[in-house]
Amino acid sequence: MDKLFKGAIKFREISFEKRKELYESLHSEQKPHTLFIGCSDSRVVPELITRTLPGELFVVRNIANIVPHYRVAKEYAATTSAIEYAVNALDVENIVVCGHSNCGGCNAIYFDKTQLEQLPNVAHWLEQIEGVKSEVHLRHPDADPEHKAWITEQINIVKQMANLLSYPYISRKYEKGELHIYGWYYVISKGEVYNFNKETGEFELIS
Incomplete structure (x- = not known):
């Protein structure tokens, strides 16, 4: 300390x-232009990656940069509430979903139940991306561990971008061109950031 x-x-x-x-x-007051949804991982620092100043980013961070599917929650929904506030109260122009290499949260979806016994809330949270694991197994059954990790992390980003469109107010603004959604993949060891190209379905190095 x-x-x-x-x-x-x-x-x-x-x-x-x-x-x-x-x-x-x-x-x-604050007038951020971008909602940045990233992982809570200590190695991922949004302001450093984007070289932004205070007041530019409204940041939401959680394990595995997950965007819960839209619902009006009865429980305390931190991520959903933050998204709602950024879009409807702060009127951000962009949303970036940023995943990263060597993501512990994404890796944990392959653990057996005993490995998460001491992390019941984490296990429950990660149930939201079980579909990512299924898609990886279906599309890349023979991927080696390193390749599987990268694929998992990148598919997860795309899935969370899709989940954003389940929010009615986001979908409306997106269709009108008033709100833009981006998917980023940050490679920690190289300082590289890749942007998802919706037309090609590939992550391309921002250069």
Whole structure:
């Protein structure tokens, strides 16, 4: 924790002072242009990947960058609520679903039940992407472990993009061209980000 406390001090003394006017302008409101839905993985830092400043991204992070299928929830639905707020209250122009290499959440869908006994809530959360595992087995039955991991992570991104369109208010804006949806795949070891091309069905390096 000492590192975090020192970081907070340096932020106030250096980083904040460097962009003091920006922070002051954000005092009373935010107008982010993009909703960024990413994994909670500590190696994935949206602002670093996109080189954005405070106030530009509205960020939602969860295990395996999952977008729950639309419903009006009776339970406390954090991700669904954040999406609703970003689109309907903040009126974002873009939504990015960003997955990444070596994703522990995506890998965990291949675990047996005993491996997730101590993580019952995680196991329940990951039930939402069981269909990804089925699709990987169907389309790539002979994939080696590394290839299977990449395929799983990328198919998962595409599935979450599709889930976004199950939200009526997103679908309406998307069809009118008022809201754009992107799928990104971040390769941690190389610093590369690939964007999903809806026409070719492939992830292409952003360059």
